[in-house]
Amino acid sequence: METNLERRFGFLVADVGRLTGRRFDELSRATLDLTRAQYRALACLTHYGEINQACLADLMEVAPISAGRLLDRMEEGGWIVRRPNPADRRERMVSVTEKAEQALHAAREVGDVVTSEALNGFNAEEAEQFIGFLQRARGNLSKPALAQTQAQAQGK
Template sequence: MSTQLDKRFGFLVADVDRLCGNRFDALAKSSLDLTRAQCRVLAYLSHYGEVNQARLAGLLEVAPISAGRLLDRMEESGWIKRHDDPDDRRARQVRMTAKAEKALDRARRVGDKVTAEALVGLSKQESEQLIALLQRVRGNLSRIVDR
């Protein structure tokens, strides 16, 4: 039986993610003081604002203890600040610092370069259509998974 991985949606999405991530790492080595995982933390904080640490672990798809270690390192380096959640004494809230906001602009430029490389050969209309289709797919899955 042929699996035809190159035609399987889940495989293609995961493989594009892997390739984009590897390219991001290669480009970021010379221009960022952040790892890809740390950039993802900052991207989520930029998008959602101050976030509960447990929710952030879920968004990153890592165990809470792993997220805690990552956030410990980021806090020690001045990228984030954490404080107790006033509504839940067991929870911690996470926010970006001004230092992180400046670094996030550089990380976005790296991401933009990866995107430009990935979309070579696609017209502007095709690129926009691809993004729109992926947003619809994400919306479909979000309605099911994030209930």
């Protein structure tokens, strides 16, 4: 068993994620209006479309109460809208506003800069291959979780 943290998959992936987030925060501090957590919520909503709060909390890996507080602030700022789910009155469905779509464009530009820095020294083929490897690893780990999340999003 490998004990060197520099060669441990989980450690490296987590560390790259932490450093990526830190760099995103550094670059976005002066130009973006929302926190990284708020942008992450918007990115999930844009990717999955309108979903319920519980599903969004699950996707973001936060407690539902934390997601609720985050969404309260975002709704007050006009970034998202929440409405009752006609199929289940206990649920609130969440979707992005036009204002959020515009903000996401700016956040993606910052993300592109961070990606460029992270992949500095990779040629185009290596960068594509690396992204492909990460997608495969994510797919290997998320198959059962993805099926559950999609069922929740569809209200099953």
